[in-house]
Amino acid sequence: MLDVIIRGGQVVTPSGVGQWDVAIQGERIVAIGEPSGLPAEAGRGIDATGKIVIPGGIEPHAHAAFRFVYPWAREAGHTAAFPDVMSRACAFGGTTTIVDFANWRQGGELADAIVHRDAIFKGNSYTDYTFHAVLVGMGTEGATPERGVEIPLGLIGQVKDLVQSGFTTVKVWTTNTTLTRARQMTDFGHVLGIMEQLAAAGGVLAVHAEDEDIVMFMSRRLHEQGRIGTEFLPDAHPNLSEDLSFRRVIRLAEWTGAAIYLMHTSAKEGVQAVAEARGRGLPVYAETLHHYATFPRQVYQTPEGPLYHTYPSLKEQEDNEALWRGLVEGRVSTVGTDAILCSRELKLGGHTIEDTVGGNPAVEERLAITYTEGVAKRGMSLQRFVDVTSTNAAKILGMYPRKGVLAPGSDADIVLLDPTVRKQLELSDLHAVDHSVWEGWDIHAWPVLTMLRGKVIVENGKLVGEPTDGRLIGNRKTMPEVLRGPAC
Numbered sequence: 435m436l437d438v439i440i441r442g443g444q445v446v447t448p449s450g451v452g453q454w455d456v457a458i459q460g461e462r463i464v465a466i467g468e469p470s471g472l473p474a475e476a477g478r479g480i481d482a483t484g485k486i487v488i489p490g491g492i493e494p495h496a497h498a499a500f501r502f503v504y505p506w507a508r509e510a511g512h513t514a515a516f517p518d519v520m521s522r523a524c525a526f527g528g529t530t531t532i533v534d535f536a537n538w539r540q541g542g543e544l545a546d547a548i549v550h551r552d553a554i555f556k557g558n559s560y561t562d563y564t565f566h567a568v569l570v571g572m573g574t575e576g577a578t579p580e581r582g583v584e585i586p587l588g589l590i591g592q593v594k595d596l597v598q599s600g601f602t603t604v605k606v607w608t609t610n611t612t613l614t615r616a617r618q619m620t621d622f623g624h625v626l627g628i629m630e631q632l633a634a635a636g637g638v639l640a641v642h643a644e645d646e647d648i649v650m651f652m653s654r655r656l657h658e659q660g661r662i663g664t665e666f667l668p669d670a671h672p673n674l675s676e677d678l679s680f681r682r683v684i685r686l687a688e689w690t691g692a693a694i695y696l697m698h699t700s701a702k703e704g705v706q707a708v709a710e711a712r713g714r715g716l717p718v719y720a721e722t723l724h725h726y727a728t729f730p731r732q733v734y735q736t737p738e739g740p741l742y743h744t745y746p747s748l749k750e751q752e753d754n755e756a757l758w759r760g761l762v763e764g765r766v767s768t769v770g771t772d773a774i775l776c777s778r779e780l781k782l783g784g785h786t787i788e789d790t791v792g793g794n795p796a797v798e799e800r801l802a803i804t805y806t807e808g809v810a811k812r813g814m815s816l817q818r819f820v821d822v823t824s825t826n827a828a829k830i831l832g833m834y835p836r837k838g839v840l841a842p843g844s845d846a847d848i849v850l851l852d853p854t855v856r857k858q859l860e861l862s863d864l865h866a867v868d869h870s871v872w873e874g875w876d877i878h879a880w881p882v883l884t885m886l887r888g889k890v891i892v893e894n895g896k897l898v899g900e901p902t903d904g905r906l907i908g909n910r911k912t913m914p915e916v917l918r919g920p921a922c
């Protein structure tokens with residue numbers, strides 16, 4: 435007898451959308467099809483009539499327990515919410531996999547980064563999780579605003595081993611982002627070395643790409659002009675910077691044969707650079723954030739401006755629309771959150787281009803906002819919606835077809851989305867922190883059931899999973915077609 439059958443829903447699969455039943459045995463999907471073709475008996479039947487049945491969301495960009503890097507917050511030792519809080523919000527919002535970051539620490543091996551990071555998540559996550567390994571980056575001991583930590587050449591040699599061990603993504607910054615935070619950028623020579631390793635081993639480079647020279651020059655000039663409020667962040671992180679940096683990183687990827695994942699794309703020029711690269715057949719993938727695609731820079735001028743910020747910055751309305759169009763039409767591959775969960779007080783604690791707190795708590799809202807803005811308002815197909823919230827991240831980050839798809843053999847990570855929910859979001863609908871920039875936002879759907887590997891973890895607004903349910907996803911392997919060209 436089957437363990438679970440999900441009956442009567444509108445099921446979104448790569449081969450189409452239809453009124454099918456989904457059969458689950460243990461942790462896996464075993465069949466999807468007409469009710470007549472499946473066993474009638476199951477341990478549990480779930481009625482999905484009127485619901486859209488989709489694979490659990492994959493959050494490709496999350497920072498649990500983030501140690502704040504802004505001078506005042508760093509000194510006070512502020513840390514963002516731990517994986518239990520983040521993964522609980524994910525579970526409520528229909529996301530079943532979190533991709534967080536494992537920072538290499540000076541003196542350690544690259545593989546140690548995964549082990550250390552896993553210690554924070556293990557037994558403390560309602561959803562599955564995995565990590566991008568971070569080379570240098572925030573939090574590296576020994577880095578100062580003046581001086582970076584040199585990446586030992588031998589460490590770059592370990593990138594190949596890391597990929598072969600099943601952790602296929604490495605993240606770097608091409609900028610220090612602000613004048614005052616500890617150095618985090620990886621210079622282009624080292625990026626070259628890392629890309630060579632990734633290309634050889636079948637990994638993907640995730641990049642926070644901004645042009646260091648432009649960002650630092652603009653920041654210095656804004657300081658000199660006394661224009662350093664939060665509202666000037668787009669001047670410190672202009673479209674020009676994304677344009678130059680994306681193109682430079684893409685060119686290096688082209689030379690080395692590496693596949694790249696450009697995180698938090700914010701500008702129409704970024705979308706354009708990615709589209710051109712993909713037009714040349716390069717394996718270049720863009721992520722944007724739902725709030726980058728929605729809010730223009732003018733929101734920085736409101737008293738709650740800092741709530742909307744993450745680095746690089748919001749841009750103009752035409753950039754918002756280019757990002758949504760990119761998601762709908764295929765130039766932008768994923769929606770991430772850049773998740774950092776903290777209190778409203780902390781998020782409003784910085785007010786300048788140096789110390790405005792980055793990150794967003796909106797992991798729970800991600801699927802519903804993407805559905806609302808994409809499917810309901812801009813004609814995004816249901817399959818495309820699933821692609822940008824789940825499937826593409828699974829493909830690019832090496833988890834497909836275990837994750838990111840409803841298919842026999844895949845993990846039974848399944849979400850029931852109710853498209854009849856039509857309301858303005860209230861804080862009381864959410865389970866993360868004490869604020870949301872989406873408060874009052876009109877939504878056209880909401881997840882009503884979340885299943886992780888065959889186990890229901892949220893049902894009808896109630897958490898029924900445990901923080902011990904989440905597992906580290908190792909053995910990742912990126913499909914050859916994703917590495918060869920723009921496959922998704």
Ligand SMILES: [Zn+2]
Nearest residue numbers: 495497772773
């Ligand atoms: Zn981030």
